[in-house]
Amino acid sequence: MSATDPPFERAGDAYRVGRSRDWVSTSGGRGYVLATGHGEGGPASKRVIVGYGFWIFLLSDIVMFSAFFAAHAVLQTATAGGPSGRELFNWWSIVAQTALLLVSSFTCGLSAVATEARNQLWTQVALLVTGLFGLAFLVLEGRDFAAMVMQGAGPDRSAFLSSLFAVVGLHGLHVSAGLLWLGTMMAQVFVKGFRPDILRRLVCFNLFWHALDIIWVALFTVVYLIGLGR
């Protein structure tokens, strides 16, 4: 590092996009370091590459959800003489599902803290709690769906119900896949410890789980709360 180098050489090129050096102040010293993964800094480290790639994947997943959301928004009134949201939604179940998912997101964050501290026990505990709350979420959602089908308000009754089951069900599928992944991760952390590649995967899982909660926020607002108002 050189404390005297300028942030980036502007040698005759006023339009340089991205930067080559960052000013950092760490326990290792102060000065300019080559900003890998930005501008001229050269290739980024593997953790950044994996994290960024997963971030892009999450954005693509959100776009997929937005298509289902758009369909639901358009079909929200197409009840074809069948039941509408107001007649169907189980208020307390939705409150419970929201709370369960939010808490599981919180405990997932705690597991990230435990991982940073390299504490195997607390990582596993936090991940287990996350999984259990996620499972409870799925159970409640499954019961709601079963009840609706019993009432004759299944996805084949009307376009509104089709789009409801699809968008909520897609989220549930993602949660299920997340739980399978969580189980695999817990086993991997237990057997292989906090190896760099395991750590990268844990970060990806964290991103995924938090993103699922973000999608749930949109879901319960648009589908349930706004839908209830109709």
Next chain:
Amino acid sequence: MSHETETRDPSDLGPGFMDAGEMTVREGIARYVIGFVLASLLTAASFYVLTTSLIWGPGIPVALIVLAIAQMGVHLVFFLHITTAPDNTNNVLALAFGVLTVALVIGGSLWIMDHLNERMMPMHQMMQMQR
């Protein structure tokens, strides 16, 4: 790859990373607790808005959407560590691109489908024409 040396470059952070070199366990937990509390408050507010007449009726969907966006923001900042720090620029740009796409898909579809539905002949009239 040969650029792979797992030394921590402190200026090089991806999404979801805390700058953990500088953060203690206590600070890390505090961050998540604050986020959790804020998110819970916003969630409760959403449910509250719907059940009381605090907000004028036609304004309720707008209020709910604002609360939802705020909640997503809380998640992004406190849980996903998306900030405006310079090392996060790529992440923020990617997020902005995603948000733009979602807005175009949902907004565009609603606008188009609304117009289509409005201009489509009502069902009963169509049935009459078929007699």
Next chain:
Amino acid sequence: MFGKLTWDAIPWSQPIPLVAGSVVVLIVLAVLAWVVLKGYLPYLWHEWITSVDHKRIGVMYTLLGALMLLRGFIDAIMMRSQQAVAFRAAGYLPPEHYDQIFSAHGTIMIFFAAMPIVIGLMNFAVPLQLGVRDVAFPTLNSTSFWLTATGALLVNISLVIGEFARTGWLVYPPLSELPYSPGVGVDYYLWALLISGVGTLMTGINFVTTILKIRAPGMSYLRMTIFCWTALAANLLIVAAFPILTATLGMLALDRYLGFHFFTNDAGGNMMMFINLIWTWGHPEVYILVLPAFGIFSEVISTFSGKPLFNYRSMVAATMFICIVSYMVWLHHFFTMGAGPSVNAFFGISTSIIAVGTGVKIYNWLFTMYGGRIRFTTPMLWSMGFLVTFTIGGMTGVLLAVPPADFMLHNSLFLVAHFHNVIIAGVLFAGFAGITYWFPKAFGFKLDEGWGKGAFWLSLTGFYVVFMPLYVAGLLGMTRRLQSYEVAAWRPWVLIAGVGIVIMMAAAACQVIQVVVSIRRRDELRDETGDPWDGRSLEWATASPPPPFNFAVLPNVEGAEPYWGIKRRAIETQQLSAEPRYAPIEMPRNSPTGFITAFFSTITGFALIWHIWWMVALGIVAAYGVFVWFAWHDAVEYSIPAEEVARYDRERRRAREQWLAQHAEQPA
């Protein structure tokens, strides 16, 4: 036990698919037998099938695309010949069959010919041009390729077992819903695209991450080649658009399999929603195809004009402008669906505006050529053919962008001629230019110039002879997808188009002969130094073909056109730069994950199509098993020792020194 699958699924009573299918099956078996008996299977498995090397994956993608291009072209020949003879007559293709042909033609050409060729060229060239060793996620890259191959395989299986969709390449409901398409055709389409769509999305993620996060030291964003910029824009579009395709086809699958009512006639379904969503994907899709094509032309034109690309920054700006605006024009594919004047006007204007970006690019290419020393090699000829032909196609596009005009021309042959005009001149010509341009880099010898030029001139002529009459027929009112017609005024034009397809067949033959002749003559056509075209970008700094690690030492990039600078300095000082210090290089191990995932995806897809539920469950469980097995791997990388790196690189330097000695420049 086997769901809907019975022996009746094979088209015993239809001679054309039966014969075609049998021929294909025989060829496939013969090739497999030859490979196995000659003992090539271990080589193929270790060097190609399980490869995670972007160069190998790029070659496989391009090969898949080229093969499917031939298949789609055969469909085109059948359509043109049917229309040529079916004036007030039945022709030789019954309507049920003709409908499958035009649906298969569109599906194959877009998804399994054009996309793989474009993605293959990006795969091959982008990491080399960025000066790095591989893409961000090599094993994911392999999986992407094999999933795409799965989709192609499923579509081709429909020729022999069952049928294909009869709905056109975008399966509009309600025709594609169960009551009107009860067979397996639409299901083949759905699962082929849902599976390969996942592969393409993964490619998008891979390349966005690579281009934004993995570049050689010193390569700032504005020092990347234009091909890398267009690859970035296209992959951003893949990430933003393909999820919508997955969602929309998923909704249709839900309708067909689980009785949902997204797009059905009854219970409140809204079929216009399908058309809206599918084109929200569909328009960015064509830009995914054409933006890398523009990038290829930028590289080729600049190299063979001997000049740097004119106004690099405006090219970058135009590329990103097109990328963003391509998401705001999609309604122009359904002006006639009835959204009303305000909506139509908005999208008509935005469509006209997006043409400005391409206009900027065309002018930049022209100004690049102006004042340069042009070498009329095959890639350059393809580029010049593109410049003229694409401009015509673009102009007809702007005409169609005017809603009142489109009301007359929607779904006519004018439209068909327009989009073939832009796709053939844009994507196909770029594909051929790119393949010819990068062939020596991939294989170590150039393609034969003579046959290449023949292929070009026949393609160009054939294109005009087929599609210009179709413009006229469209203006005279001929609709698309007609199995037979009665209007005498259209007849001469359809006949001329029939002649044109014969010219294109000759062009295709030239392409195939070109490859065969080039392989035979490869020692004469050998690329000794790795820089056969006097190139300007970093891929030409490597040997041909490059070693697995691409660059012995990652180059330090100091300006735009980094390789050109290195080369000029070497020529002026009459020596190469100093030998670098060689260090061991970590490379990812080959992995069968991609192939095995695709294998189980094929089984699951086939089982879903034929409703063999136990097989579906098995396939999904197996997919999860592969995931866990892959996740459990410990040794994912291997190290290439410094001496081996040095050996490769010293050989390359020796070849370059020889070239320098032979081409010592005289002082001015």
